[in-house]
Amino acid sequence: MDRRRAAGTAVSALAATLLCLALATWQPFRMAEMRVFDVLATLAPPSMSELAKKDESIVIVAIDEPAFAEIGLQWPWPRDLHAQLIRALRGAGVKAIALDLIFAEPSTADADQALAEALGPDVVLAADESLIETPHMSQMIRTEPLPEFVAAGARVGLASVALDPDNVLRGMPTAADGFSAEAVKGAEKRLVLAPRPVETGGRRLIRPMGPARTYPTISYYQALAPQDFLPPGFLKDKIVLVGRSLQMAIPAETGGADSFATAFTSATGMLVPGVEVQATIADNLRYGLSIVEAGLPVTGLMIAGAALLAALIAWRPADLGTVVLGLGLVALIVVLSAATFFFLKTFVSPLAPSLAVAAVIAPLAARDIARERAMRRDVTRAFGHYLAPALVERLARDPSALKLGGERRELTILFSDIRNFTTLAESMKDDPERLTQLINRLLTPLSQAVLDRGGTIDKFIGDCIMAFWNAPLDDPDHANRAVEAGLAMLRAVSSLNAELRQEFGDDAPKLAVGVGINTGICVVGNMGSATRFDYSVLGDAVNYASRLEGASKECGVPLLIGASTAAKIAGRLAPLLVARVSVKGRSGVAPVYTVVSTDPITDQKRQAFDAAVEEILAGGAPAKAAFEDEPELAGLLSVIAGREERKRGLLRPFAPDGIEA
Numbered sequence: 001m002d003r004r005r006a007a008g009t010a011v012s013a014l015a016a017t018l019l020c021l022a023l024a025t026w027q028p029f030r031m032a033e034m035r036v037f038d039v040l041a042t043l044a045p046p047s048m049s050e051l052a053k054k055d056e057s058i059v060i061v062a063i064d065e066p067a068f069a070e071i072g073l074q075w076p077w078p079r080d081l082h083a084q085l086i087r088a089l090r091g092a093g094v095k096a097i098a099l100d101l102i103f104a105e106p107s108t109a110d111a112d113q114a115l116a117e118a119l120g121p122d123v124v125l126a127a128d129e130s131l132i133e134t135p136h137m138s139q140m141i142r143t144e145p146l147p148e149f150v151a152a153g154a155r156v157g158l159a160s161v162a163l164d165p166d167n168v169l170r171g172m173p174t175a176a177d178g179f180s181a182e183a184v185k186g187a188e189k190r191l192v193l194a195p196r197p198v199e200t201g202g203r204r205l206i207r208p209m210g211p212a213r214t215y216p217t218i219s220y221y222q223a224l225a226p227q228d229f230l231p232p233g234f235l236k237d238k239i240v241l242v243g244r245s246l247q248m249a250i251p252a253e254t255g256g257a258d259s260f261a262t263a264f265t266s267a268t269g270m271l272v273p274g275v276e277v278q279a280t281i282a283d284n285l286r287y288g289l290s291i292v293e294a295g296l297p298v299t300g301l302m303i304a305g306a307a308l309l310a311a312l313i314a315w316r317p318a319d320l321g322t323v324v325l326g327l328g329l330v331a332l333i334v335v336l337s338a339a340t341f342f343f344l345k346t347f348v349s350p351l352a353p354s355l356a357v358a359a360v361i362a363p364l365a366a367r368d369i370a371r372e373r374a375m376r377r378d379v380t381r382a383f384g385h386y387l388a389p390a391l392v393e394r395l396a397r398d399p400s401a402l403k404l405g406g407e408r409r410e411l412t413i414l415f416s417d418i419r420n421f422t423t424l425a426e427s428m429k430d431d432p433e434r435l436t437q438l439i440n441r442l443l444t445p446l447s448q449a450v451l452d453r454g455g456t457i458d459k460f461i462g463d464c465i466m467a468f469w470n471a472p473l474d475d476p477d478h479a480n481r482a483v484e485a486g487l488a489m490l491r492a493v494s495s496l497n498a499e500l501r502q503e504f505g506d507d508a509p510k511l512a513v514g515v516g517i518n519t520g521i522c523v524v525g526n527m528g529s530a531t532r533f534d535y536s537v538l539g540d541a542v543n544y545a546s547r548l549e550g551a552s553k554e555c556g557v558p559l560l561i562g563a564s565t566a567a568k569i570a571g572r573l574a575p576l577l578v579a580r581v582s583v584k585g586r587s588g589v590a591p592v593y594t595v596v597s598t599d600p601i602t603d604q605k606r607q608a609f610d611a612a613v614e615e616i617l618a619g620g621a622p623a624k625a626a627f628e629d630e631p632e633l634a635g636l637l638s639v640i641a642g643r644e645e646r647k648r649g650l651l652r653p654f655a656p657d658g659i660e661a
Contacts, residue, residue: 096183122187302353
């Protein structure tokens with residue numbers, strides 16, 4: 001990796017860490033993290049049945065609609081009725097009674113006296129704290145039960161709870177004399193905190209037992225006469241919490257006195273009565289269920305670790321694997337958060353570390369995507385004029401298929417040149433615009449013949465086209481495609497001549513091209529200077545293809561191919577021997593071939609034709625009768641025979657019918 005990318009990755013990881021640490025202290029983001037806590041808390045709440053097996057369970061005595069109907073009194077009920085309840089519960093064998101009711105103001109003397117006589121150390125009364133704010137001061141006011149109730153031996157517990165900024169109850173009470181803690185102490189049981197959550201410097205969070213009405217609940221009137229309404233022993237050894245609890249749970253949007261939104265509210269939409277919240281807090285204390293919220297140091301370590309791992313993932317250029325690994329890392333963070341929640345009783349929010357992963361990978365991936373698109377644009381721009389659109393798209397999708405610089409590989413090279421262009425240009429010297437249009441009309445279909453068969457146009461050299469196959473992308477069928485392109489060029493010239501005759505009549509120019517094709521090892525790549533270069537080919541095979549194009553006129557055929565190309569196409573096309581020529585720059589003579597059609601010719605016919613050509617080259621007469629049923633072969637054989645006779649001075653030069661010399 002280059003230093004610039006390494007530095008960019010390191011900077012991205014550091015910036016993501018600092019950003020997520022700052023977010024972790026931002027109140028709205030913390031509330032979003034608490035929503036994650038709500039999800040984890042509701043996934044697998046503690047089993048009430050399992051907890052009930054350990055020791056005495058909690059029963060709620062609800063001041064609810066049935067109780068109001070049966071008792072027939074308006075609220076507040078007389079305190080001697082509460083005294084009757086306490087005696088009835090004590091007679092049923094309960095271990096502790098906690099009244100989530102505040103008796104701060106005196107009522108009638110007899111009623112207060114009756115309640116005081118019923119109180120004892122096994123009874124807990126509720127106290128409350130409220131914050132009074134004025135423009136000049138803030139004052140915390142604590143409301144206590146009447147002194148005579150405390151003097152009678154009743155315990156006092158602070159029932160106040162603190163809501164999160166989103167008005168959801170999550171935090172455990174911090175007061176040493178909390179209402180739930182006093183209820184547990186009233187049962188003469190040691191306060192159990194094991195298994196203790198890992199201390200991470202954060203506050204304790206309530207592990208909810210379930211939605212509203214999760215705890216066993218009986219109505220107030222049933223508790224007044226348990227022998228009449230409850231099974232025998234139902235209340236024995238139980239901790240009883242008494243409080244307001246509507247039989248139908250209160251919708252969250254409605255709200256109500258002494259009812260709270262908990263982790264389950266987001267799932268059920270219902271508030272939980274305060275007395276059930278106190279029961280939940282009591283069980284969190286008894287069984288060590290509360291969850292410790294990880295402090296900033298632990299969160300910071302998680303964020304830094306996630307950013308470091310994300311940087312390792314983004315260390316190389318982004319691709320689909322980067323996305324998969326990034327998503328896998330986020331999934332791992334979520335799993336680790338859940339594991340620490342359920343097994344270590346510690347909440348480490350996965351939100352900030354997951355955001356750190358995204359903050360590292362996303363900008364680096366965006367940069368890589370931008371670079372890749374720029375590279376694709378460069379590839380498309382560089383090859384759009386030389387390659388078929390399908391090949392340009394393949395290179396754009398996979399630029400690695402293009403090796404910059406030079407590489408050795410076998411190519412098939414094609415040269416195509418307009419015959420007698422100098423004469424044609426001379427005849428149209430007074431109308432250069434028409435000459436340009438004519439050349440463009442010719443070069444367009446010739447170029448298309450190359451592109452349609454997967455070739456690469458190297459360059460236009462005046463009226464000449466140079467093209468090659470098997471680079472930049474592999475093409476195992478390169479020789480056949482090049483020859484097919486050459487034949488398509490000849491057909492395109494014939495079609496254009498027909499169009500010109502229709503347009504200009506007898507004055508129409510007659511166009512002809514020569515095509516030379518050769519196959520061999522070349523060097524292909526970006527050739528030129530550091531500031532300007534072309535994707536081109538070099539090698540003896542290129543020079544030989546150019547010489548073949550020039551020799552095609554001398555040989556009397558428009559398409560001339562070398563022996564190496566002929567050997568490669570013999571399985572599909574039918575290369576026919578034309579001559580043995582001496583090419584400039586090479587010693588000795590070499591056989592050269594042509595192809596007259598893409599239609600198949602039997603091996604027997606081809607071998608017979610080559611034998612006839614060998615006979616002609618040796619000075620014999622052509623065996624034309626053998627090809628009377630093949631007019632193309634017979635015509636070609638006549639061209640070759642005439643050419644050889646002219647060489648020996650036996651005939652004047654001529655251009656045979658059907659063959660453009």
